[in-house]
Amino acid sequence: MQATVDETAAADADGDVASEARSAVVAKPFPLGRGIFSRRKVVLAIYALLLLAVLAALAEAKAVVLPLATAFLLSFLFRPVVRRAEALRVPAPLVAALLVLILGVGLGFSVYALKDPATDWLREAPYSLKQLEYRIEELRKPIADMKAASDALDDLRGGDAQADKEVVVKEQALDEIVVIETSSALMSVFTTLVVLFFILGWGQRLFRNLVSVIPQFGDRREAVNLVRDIERSITRYLTTITLINVVLGLVVAAAMYLLGMPNALLWGVVAGLLNYVPYLGPAVTALILAFASALTFPSLSEAMLIPGVFLLITAIEGNFITPYAVGSQLTLNPLLIFLSLILWFWMWGFIGALLTVPILVCIKAVLAHAEGHTAELARLFD
Numbered sequence: 001m002q003a004t005v006d007e008t009a010a011a012d013a014d015g016d017v018a019s020e021a022r023s024a025v026v027a028k029p030f031p032l033g034r035g036i037f038s039r040r041k042v043v044l045a046i047y048a049l050l051l052l053a054v055l056a057a058l059a060e061a062k063a064v065v066l067p068l069a070t071a072f073l074l075s076f077l078f079r080p081v082v083r084r085a086e087a088l089r090v091p092a093p094l095v096a097a098l099l100v101l102i103l104g105v106g107l108g109f110s111v112y113a114l115k116d117p118a119t120d121w122l123r124e125a126p127y128s129l130k131q132l133e134y135r136i137e138e139l140r141k142p143i144a145d146m147k148a149a150s151d152a153l154d155d156l157r158g159g160d161a162q163a164d165k166e167v168v169v170k171e172q173a174l175d176e177i178v179v180i181e182t183s184s185a186l187m188s189v190f191t192t193l194v195v196l197f198f199i200l201g202w203g204q205r206l207f208r209n210l211v212s213v214i215p216q217f218g219d220r221r222e223a224v225n226l227v228r229d230i231e232r233s234i235t236r237y238l239t240t241i242t243l244i245n246v247v248l249g250l251v252v253a254a255a256m257y258l259l260g261m262p263n264a265l266l267w268g269v270v271a272g273l274l275n276y277v278p279y280l281g282p283a284v285t286a287l288i289l290a291f292a293s294a295l296t297f298p299s300l301s302e303a304m305l306i307p308g309v310f311l312l313i314t315a316i317e318g319n320f321i322t323p324y325a326v327g328s329q330l331t332l333n334p335l336l337i338f339l340s341l342i343l344w345f346w347m348w349g350f351i352g353a354l355l356t357v358p359i360l361v362c363i364k365a366v367l368a369h370a371e372g373h374t375a376e377l378a379r380l381f382d
Contacts, residue, residue, distance in 0.1 A: 055343075055347070058347060058348075059346075059347040059348075062347065062348055062349075063188075066188065066348050066351055066352070067188050067191040067192040067195060068195055069355060069359075070192045070351065070355065071191075071192045071193075071195035071196040071199055072195075072199065073234065073355060073358045073359075073362075074192075074196050075196060075199040075200055075203060076230060076231045076234040076235060076358075077234060077235055077238050077239075078096075078099050078196075078200055079200070079203075079204070079231055080231070080235060081095065081099065082095050082096060082099075082200050082204070083204070086204075092200065092201050092202070092204065092205075093197075093201035093202070095200070095201075096196075096197050096198075096199075096200035096201035097197060097201070099196075099200060100193050100196055100197045100200070103193065103196075104193055107189065110269070113265075114265070114266055114269060117263040117265060117266040118263075118266060120262075120263065121262070121263055121266065121292070188351075207227065210223075211223050211224060222369060225369065226365060226366065226369045229365045229368070229369070230361065230362050230365045230366075233330060233361045233365060234358050234361055234362070236330070237326065237330050237357065237358070237361060238358070240325050240326055241276065241322070241326065244275075244317065244321060244322055244325060244326075245272040245273070245275045245276060246272060248271060248272055248275055248313070248314070248317050249268040249269055249271055249272025249273075249275075250268060251268075251313055252267060252268045252271040252272070252310060252313060253265050253267065253268025253269075253271075254268075255309050255310070255313065256268065256306070259305060259306060259309065260297075261289075261292075261293065261296065261306055262296060267289060267292070270285060270288065271285050271310065271314075275314070275317075276354050277341070277350075277353045277354060277356070278337050278338070278341055278356065278357065279337070279338055279341065280341060280345075280353065281353075282310075282311075282314040282318065285310065285314075286307045286310055286311055286314075287307075289306050289307045289310050290303070290304070290306070290307040292306075293305075293306035293307065330361065331381075331382050332357065332360055332361075332364070332381055332382075333380070333381055333382060336360065336380070336381060337356065337357065337360065340356050340359070340360055341353055341356045344356050344359065360381065363381075364378055364381040367381075
């Protein structure tokens with residue numbers, strides 16, 4: 001009997017020791033000291049993974065997120081108008097409906113005005129391409145001779161022993177592509193306008209309710225100041241850059257008309273619209289003008305005069321006018337703009353490239369209103 005009691009006591013003692021050991025193991029934290037497992041590095045790695053996950057989600061949900069982001073950024077541009085109308089006792093939904101209606105009618109009128117010039121150019125493009133092909137025939141002859149020599153070498157090495165298989169590639173018709181892309185673009189524009197209407201009509205009320213939930217008065221004031229700073233920065237940037245691009249488009253259209261370029265108004269609109277895209281926009285416009293002028297003019301010198309004049313105009317605008325008008329209001333690192341441009345263009349296409357600078361403005365404002373070391377990250381944008 002005594003032996004049984006001793007064995008039971010020993011078993012209980014062993015169980016207590018094992019339990020204490022397990023508790024010690026569980027209670028002992030994972031060693032995050034120096035080296036590769038330091039706490040700071042682990043936190044940075046978690047933030048990096050979170051950022052990659054967010055970017056992947058934004059890219060995957062492009063069809064939904066892109067209209068929402070566009071409407072959200074446009075709301076900062078029109079919010080001062082709605083606020084002033086509310087001060088005059090005009091209901092916000094009514095003002096929002098008028099603004100969205102004006103914006104939609106303006107877009108529709110622009111598309112209608114440019115439809116005929118664009119259609120004419122596309123209709124004449126095949127004939128112009130054939131003329132261009134005849135013009136560069138002399139450049140193709142050396143290449144054809146090299147290909148013939150290569151085929152002769154293949155014949156000597158027994159290349160004809162293997163029968164060539166005919167590969168038929170089924171291409172989608174051009175009209176089908178145009179219909180699909182146009183339908184998608186119209187749906188995105190419609191969604192953007194509808195979301196913009198609701199944000200302008202009821203977004204301010206939602207923001208007031210969200211701010212009222214914040215317990216501390218200082219935090220509420222900081223949230224209001226953050227939104228006002230983003231609104232002010234985006235409004236100044238978009239207003240200034242829009243005026244610059246309108247003037248640029250008019251100057252380019254006048255220059256194209258004086259140089260005898262057909263559809264001068266179309267090229268002015270293309271130049272003004274693509275100029276919203278930093279760096280890449282003017283380069284793409286120059287390539288388009290070079291291609292179009294090569295299809296239009298008989299001599300190479302006349303054709304190259306068109307993109308040359310455009311590059312001169314955009315060089316004056318980019319090096320003197322825009323830095324003077326925008327530089328005093330907004331300072332962003334050119335390298336950061338270029339890297340962001342690549343990122344958003346890869347994720348959201350042309351519209352993402354247009355939203356590059358407004359997105360950077362929002363991120364910079366949020367970081368500037370943060371606390372601690374996070375606020376210092378805003379200096380990276382200068």
